[in-house]
Amino acid sequence: MADSTEGSRRRLSVLARQLTGHVRSVPSREAADREGAMDATPFGLAPCSGLDNNSGGMLSGQVALITGAGKGIGEAAAKLMAAHGAAVVVADMDAGAAQHVAREIRVSGGRAVAVAGDVTAPDFPERVVGEAVANFGGLHILVNNAGYTWDGTIHKMSPEQWAAMLEVHCTAPFRLIQAAAPLMRDAGKAEIERSGEARQRCIINISSTSGTHGNAGQANYATAKAGVVGLTKAVAKEWGPFNVRCNAIAFGLIDTRLTRAKEGGESIVVGGKTVHLGIPAASSHWEVLKPLVALRRVGSAEEAAGAVLALASPLLSYVTGQVLEVNGGSYM
Numbered sequence: 001m002a003d004s005t006e007g008s009r010r011r012l013s014v015l016a017r018q019l020t021g022h023v024r025s026v027p028s029r030e031a032a033d034r035e036g037a038m039d040a041t042p043f044g045l046a047p048c049s050g051l052d053n054n055s056g057g058m059l060s061g062q063v064a065l066i067t068g069a070g071k072g073i074g075e076a077a078a079k080l081m082a083a084h085g086a087a088v089v090v091a092d093m094d095a096g097a098a099q100h101v102a103r104e105i106r107v108s109g110g111r112a113v114a115v116a117g118d119v120t121a122p123d124f125p126e127r128v129v130g131e132a133v134a135n136f137g138g139l140h141i142l143v144n145n146a147g148y149t150w151d152g153t154i155h156k157m158s159p160e161q162w163a164a165m166l167e168v169h170c171t172a173p174f175r176l177i178q179a180a181a182p183l184m185r186d187a188g189k190a191e192i193e194r195s196g197e198a199r200q201r202c203i204i205n206i207s208s209t210s211g212t213h214g215n216a217g218q219a220n221y222a223t224a225k226a227g228v229v230g231l232t233k234a235v236a237k238e239w240g241p242f243n244v245r246c247n248a249i250a251f252g253l254i255d256t257r258l259t260r261a262k263e264g265g266e267s268i269v270v271g272g273k274t275v276h277l278g279i280p281a282a283s284s285h286w287e288v289l290k291p292l293v294a295l296r297r298v299g300s301a302e303e304a305a306g307a308v309l310a311l312a313s314p315l316l317s318y319v320t321g322q323v324l325e326v327n328g329g330s331y332m
């Protein structure tokens with residue numbers, strides 16, 4: 001495993017060097033059809049609701065990889081970033097959901113490819129970064145969004161429950177960032193050595209107000225999401241000199257299956273075990289929280305995606321190492 005990871009890393013390094021300074025914005029159909037990609041990217045695209053994905057848009061010419069993009073916040077972010085000109089790698093363990101989102105983006109005139117896989121799988125980081133290169137010729141924006149909750153009070157929490165949260169929210173993003181290093185850190189460094197400046201690249205790690213403020217019943221999730229903040233600041237300090245920004249977003253209550261009623265809600269299968277998602281008696285939980293939220297409502301996935309787009313955009317080019325709280329004005 002170590003050898004093959006090292007081998008993939010070397011191959012990505014070589015690719016990064018080749019790509020530096022002349023990132024392709026339109027891939028070949030052959031590249032899109034390459035083995036491993038679940039969807040081929042169609043070309044000769046229809047106009048996307050008035051947006052020209054190849055020349056206009058705040059993210060024009062950029063390639064974004066978003067994990068957990070098959071549903072919820074990740075899905076909304078994938079669609080919004082594509083509408084703003086990015087070519088998007090829609091990664092999710094739910095293969096059908098990822099394919100559906102990628103297809104919807106393409107139908108609206110955007111560029112997207114679906115890649116199925118569990119972010120905690122040892123071979124996933126190199127594979128998904130390889131798909132970004134194979135399909136779109138590079139990687140400029142990485143959004144570590146995949147995640148879920150597996151709640152329980154501390155005195156009842158199993159070691160498996162604890163470890164699963166650290167694995168998906170901390171270890172997987174760390175490994176993805178490592179896999180992206182040749183295309184982000186090394187590419188920026190090479191550009192600076194050659195011309196004195198590097199193009200914009202950025203990483204956005206999804207945290208939670210549970211991580212920044214703690215939450216009863218979520219010791220595992222809160223610890224992991226706090227870890228995301230430390231990881232974010234370390235990357236910002238190490239890679240800032242190469243013009244790679246790294247920020248975190250700590251979401252409050254966003255309306256997705258993670259915050260809807262647990263009773264009769266959805267589940268996720270992790271290591272062969274079914275984990276039920278949602279909040280027990282979500283509506284009464286919300287009634288308690290409502291007075292603490294200035295805007296008096298939960299956020300939508302689209303509003304959450306807006307924050308992701310804002311951080312990725314050139315408008316925030318001098319913002320790095322920050323945790324943006326997107327919570328409707330709670331914890332003030």
Ligand SMILES: NC(=O)c1ccc[n+]([C@@H]2O[C@H](COP(=O)([O-])OP(=O)(O)OC[C@H]3O[C@@H](n4cnc5c(N)ncnc54)[C@H](O)[C@@H]3O)[C@@H](O)[C@H]2O)c1
Binds near residue numbers: 094
């Ligand atoms: N919804 C909220 O209120 C809220 C608040 C704070 C933080 N967050 C965070 O936002 C992120 C997105 O959550 P959401 O609310 O959109 O949830 P969601 O369940 O709607 O979407 C999450 C997506 O991630 C995928 N996923 C989960 N584990 C994965 C894995 N191991 N490998 C690959 N894909 C995986 C799921 O299949 C799903 O498509 C998560 O990191 C979550 O912790 C959400």
